[in-house]
Amino acid sequence: MTTADRSSAAPPVRTHAETRTWVGKSIRRVEDPKFLRGRGGYIADLVTPGMLHAAVLRSPHPHARIVSIDTSAAAALDGVHAVITGAQAAELTDPLPDFGPDPANHVWRCLAVDKVRYVGEGVAVAVADSRYLAEDALALIDVEYEPLPAVVDPEAALLDGSPLVHESLGTNCAYERTFDFGDVERDFAEADVIVRDRLRWHRSGGQPLETVGAIADFDHSTGELTVHTNSLSFTSYLFMAAATLKIPANKLDVRQVPAGGSFGSKLFVTKPLVIAGMCSRAVGQPVVFLEDRVDNMSNCDHHGSDRVYEVELAMMRDGTMRGIRIDTIDDYGAYIQFGVGHHGNALAQVVGPYTIGSVRYRVRAALTNKNQQGAYRGFGSEVNNWMLEQMVDKAARELGIDPVEIRRRNFIREFPHFIPTGNVYDSGDYDAVLAKALELSGYDHWRAEQAKAREQGRHIGIGLITAQERSVFSATEFWFWFDEPGAPVTSMPESVTLKVDATGGITATLYSCAFWGNSPETMVAQLVAEEFDCDPHDVAVVYQGSKNGLPATGPGGSRTTVMLAGAVEGATAKIKAKALRAAAHLLEANPHDMEWVDGGFQVKGVPEQRKSLAEIAVMLHLFKHSFPDDMESGLEDSKVYDHPYTTMPSADRKDLGVFYPFVGHACHVPVVEVDVETGAVRILSYVAVHDCGTLVNPRSLAGHIVGGTAQGIGTAFYEEFVYDEDGQLLSSSYLDYLIPSAMEVPELTIGHVETPSPYTPHGIKGGGEGGRMMAPAALNAAVNDALAPLGVRLTELPMTPERILSALRAAR
Structure with a gap:
């Protein structure tokens, strides 16, 4: 497809x-x-006296066959209502929803059946009068394991x-494919310099304030199951x-x-929902299953990316980029x-804000004896940003070009811009974002301070990165990986119902x-207020369950x-159309002579x-x-809004189509x-300028x-799920999994540039993941x-003091 066709x-x-x-x-x-009154309604707030509680027995082994399970002592404990093993759960439930390749030979269940595959995998669940009793019952379950060799x-x-x-x-290779976009061979053959690197991004994860949970109530008289859960999405996978x-x-x-914090880690709450629902049906009473912190860290199914990169960037001596070859292994x-x-997210913005003409992208998905990956803020595109900015900085150093200048020389400046993968960048002004960031940060001042500090033996560093934030995915990114996808779905809608009551x-x-x-x-209140000229705080917002x-x-x-x-725009249009007709009838005027002004229709x-709208209502x-x-009573309407801009992938997958078209941008x-004696890093200043439309x-x-x-600071310096060579999770609590506190997070100076999207209401783009998409790359730089x-050059995250000191020793 040519640019004109696109x-x-x-x-x-x-x-x-x-x-x-x-x-x-800013309202x-x-x-x-x-929320400030403690009336938010989190899962824990909904637990009432008389509910039963579930707790899950977890494997201490990373890889082992389950030889036998004896639950008799646990089931006999007073106050225990049921003990369900993985084998019994496999009779009560089918496998969990799985979008991975070859699901027939990659069966994922709510509890392990024949063998466990990582430390923390559930093997049985106990249901009791209290969580304490349920956990006491777990201690009485006798499981015989046959340990197997683990791969980490x-x-x-x-x-x-x-x-x-x-x-x-x-x-153990669940997926492998190499994609070529553009003339990769030509661009590398004609390049003056090829910059190469090996990079390592270790796994971390979102740490929600409230863990994942569900309250299930199965009604045997009707066969209906009602579940309250803090999942981010439920209607789209309800049938699964x-x-x-x-x-x-x-x-x-x-x-x-309310999710109680997610950062992607509650994108699909399937396993807790299924466990709670299965238990409620088994005992005939409401059951709550709310993970404890160890449950959540070891068995949340939403660890973040865990990648090894081998990358080559084709450069000309004038600092312009030609092509990039990316070979990545991702530990799932x-x-x-x-x-x-996760790599679809990366391919949506794989060239960053730069005019790179060709891309080769090889991905291999490795299976290991660890808890599986899921969604974490950025969902893989933050790793791509880090990788690309590392390569740009290395190219600048090898070519002797200032890191600001090399970016300016390669910025995309005409929009809409189709990148080699086929995705589109809808709008942007990367020069303006960079200029504002340089101004707000006092970049020249800090360069002068850096020079003075070096004379004193101090080690000050200024990081500068320019990177993208894709938003609003299309469903095509879930199946364009395959020549013959099993389910080439294309619908990813969102819906709203607006009702104007009799008082307006x-x-x-x-x-x-x-x-x-x-x-x-x-x-939503602001968007409704914009349409109807009312105060946002006068708009009531309610939620409807999936049924x-x-x-x-x-x-x-x-x-x-x-x-x-x-x-909101679509539902408003329907309501205003009806209100216009009603107002014209009441005023005995021609509808074409009417206009909307200040919350009502007038001639x-x-x-x-x-x-006014209230008078019409x-x-x-x-x-x-x-x-x-022919006019009905009431003033209410709904809108199911489908993706505003998506195109289909080409049959040969050399063009993946438009699948993430609203692309923001930022400069951090x-x-x-850096204290070279201890490896400690102190942040002296931090500026972030974003363009989210x-x-x-x-x-x-x-x-x-x-x-x-x-x-992002946590990803850069502190947070890591560490497994030892035997597959034991060493950072299963906050004693070992470090999270930055208020003492480690500096005051940020934030700036904005607005380049509205030409394709969305009001020109809005998404902006919920930007900080984490940029901070690891910026701090590494x-x-x-x-x-x-x-x-010394650090190529591995997180940059712990140990890794910094190790790199310093190696350089010496």
């Missing part, structure tokens, strides 16, 4: 209002009162003769969860509660529930997660603001001839016979000082950037800049 497939370019009343304002969150290193896992995680697969539970989808009602752990979707009050009903950090009530819900996908990939904006040029609710026979400039609530977006950057005079 452009012709784009949706019409939108025009955006130059002035807005509420979109773009206080409408959710705050209930992803590169070793791919070697012949390595222990197999799944014997039926016959290999129902199939796992062996009940009809219309008999399962999933009701959302024992299962691969989402396939290699507006209620918005959402069908997605209740709260995950994006302040959905505030965001009575409209199609929805839920958050993920920074999609929800754009998608709900489209749904053009005759402002005293008007009806009360007539439509209470005075049916004041209107034509941290300044650090039109801002909806700058205050909320600033929260995303600060929080994401804090997590800063440490490398500090240690460059010593010949």
